[in-house]
Each structure stands twice: as C-alpha cells, then as structure tokens.
Amino acid sequence: MDLDFSILLNVWPALAAGAATTLKLTGAVLLAATPFGVALALLANSNRPLVGASIASVSWVMRGVPPLLILFFCFFGLPQLGITLEPFASAFLAMTAYMAFYFAEIFRSGLASVPAGQWQAARALGMSPLRTLVRIIIPQAIPAALPGFVSHATEILKGTALSAAVAVPELTSAARRVFAVTYKPFEIFIAAAIIYAFLDGLLLCIQLIGERWADRRRNRRAG
Template sequence: MPYWLDLMLQSLGPLLWAGLVFTVPLTLLSFALGLTLGFLTALARLYGPRPLVALARFYVWIIRGTPLLVQLFVIFYGLPSVGILLDAFPAALIGFTINVGAYTSEIVRAVIASIPRGQWEASYSIGMSWSQALRRTVLPQAARVAVPPLSNSFISLVKDTSLAAAVTVPELFQAAQRIVATTYEPLIIYIEAALIYLALSSVLSALQDRLERHLARSSGTLEAAA
C-alpha cells in the first residue's frame, strides 16, 4: 500500500470523529440560533420602531462589514481583557451565530418584503391579526423562496467552521493540524481534510436540490388546484 494512502486511512478516523463531535454540532447549533436571530432582526427592520430599526441596521452593518475571523478573535481573545472568559466552543458558537444572524436577516427580510401587499390585505379581510397573517399566509410563501439562499448559507457555514480552529476548537481542521504536527505531511493531510469538507458540501447540495424540486412540485400542485 502506498505511504500516502496508508497515512490517509490512519488519519481518516480522527478527522471524521472531530467532524462528528465538533464540526457538525457547531454547524447545526450556529445555523439554528443564527436563523432565529436573523428572523427577529428582519422583523425588527421591517416592522419595528425607529430605534429598533436603527439598532438592527447597525448590527447587520457591523457584522457584514468585518471578517468572521476577526469577530471570533474579538470574542475569544478580546473579551477576557474586560473580564468575560469563554471556553472555545461557546465562543465559536456565539461568533458563528452572530455572523449567521446578520446574513440570514437580509435573506429573510428580502423574501418577506417580496410577498405582495395583497396577501396581507386578503388575510386582514378574513379577520386575521397581523401575527396570524404573518404566520399563516406570508411565512409559508416566503419559506419557499428562502430555501435556496438559506441552504447556500448553511453549506458555506459548514466550511466556515474550519475557522474555529483559530480559537482552539478541536474540530475537523484543527484535528488535521494536529496530525500534520506529528506526521509532517501537510499536503496529504490537508488534501484529505479538504476532501471531507467537499463530501459534506456535496451531500448537502444534493439534499438542497431534492428539497427545491419537492417545493417546486408542491407549489405547482397548489397553483393547479387554485
């Protein structure tokens, strides 16, 4: 067996374990919390009072205008200087959540704003309140439009979690760095890590395609029934 293949096989277990224990949970938690934050931020910008709108715009401006790596460094290495100490995983989770929230808020805001005003008026005409109209009429339509960009954000987040290695989270990429430190084979190990990220992204892209086709069929069925 070639040396490079034997090394990759030996490294595969630790890399997959790091991905399963740290990369996947970090991605799922960050996206779920970030999407919730993004949804609330989008509602604040669309329907909130002026001070809240200004605060939401400022948050989005700051996060979208600064690198994610810098944000992680500020949270993990900067906050201890003011007495706020965080472990690596919670610090990374907070950083990714805040970052995802800013970007997904723009997606959610755009898709909600794209729903015709007539949909709101039709809901009000049958006695729905604002919250009922949002929940029962607007959000189901907006969700179908939001799936592709939100799916792309999720796939990007899987790859962005490699930055958590910079704040000592022992996820997939840091596991690769540790193996490189003992084997002195950076090319082989980093290519293997890249292939694992590629496999994860490819699976998620395939699932995204299936979900989009399902939503397209459902939308077509509803339109035909109408």
C-alpha cells in the same frame, strides 16, 4: 513526489473526530442563527422606522467585520468583561452573531418577495397579523429564501475552520495536528478537502429536497 495514501487508514479516526466537531458546530450555529435571523428580519420590516434603522445599522457593521475578529473578541476580549468562554462556546457565539445578520438579510428579502396584497387580503378576511405571517406570508417566503439560506449554511460549514485559531478541535485543526505527526501534507489536506466537499454536498442535497418540498407546497396552494 512520494505519496502514501495508506497512511490515511491510521489517521482516519482523528480526521473523523474533527469532522464530527465541524458538524456539531455547524448544526449548533444553524439552530441558533436561524431563529435570530428571522426575528431580526421581522424587526427590520416592522412599521417602526427607528427599529428598522437600528437593525440595518448593526447589520451593516456585523456583516462588514471579519468573522475572525469577532471570534477573537469573544475568546480574548470577553474575559476582560468577566465573561470567560471555552473555545467551542466562543466559536459558537461568534459565528452565530455573524451569521444571524446574514440570515436576516436573506429572510427579509424572502418576506419582501411576497406581494403586499397578501397582507391586505388576509386583513380583509379578519386574520390576525401573527396568523397571517405564519399561515400566509412565511410559507410563500420560504422558496425565495431557501437557496440563499443553504448557500450561507455551506459558508458556516467552511467557516468553522476559523475556529482552529482558538484551538477548537474541528476538521482543519485535526488535519493540522495529524500533519505535524506524519509530515504528509498532501495526503492529509487532500483527505480533509474531500471530507469538506462531502459535507458540503450533503447540504446541497438538503437544499434540493427543500426546494422540491417548497415547489410541491406551492403547487398544492395554486391548485
């Protein structure tokens, strides 16, 4: 096998540009899907059975549909309804819709991990439901939800590769274009894999930092 990793010096700008697009798409989806996930989790835990059942049903459907199908619907299907989106916007919408329901399940589990007595104690102290949620419940739910949240964040990072199917110039798409020019698949795709692993490692570092912060916060509350 004739390997030539020196070629990476010439194609690095193209791979770096693809990695930047991957990070941009990952960050945009995280920023959008997280608050939607929180809202869905709160609705699912509401005292209205019809609302909770509706959210659970839609969540079951969305999490059961392949994300590539949702992407194709946003890019190819929405124009038939008069809504035409650019490739990046289509990928953003599809991944946000898909991940919001996964995040909702994670946040719902985190909220469920907080003992019901916390709500009762806050009510006895005269705290409003919103204040109780923000000051008491959510800070205790974060440590339980954080590992699953970061785990799915890495899935967003890797899932951006699907957007190459609608011509978003992310890392996988960039690697494929470079390969078509250089005919060096081993070197190019190994380099792309290393970049993905590096970015994934950054997210894991953020998880560790977040867990330590949550532990310190919990210890201060306990003290």
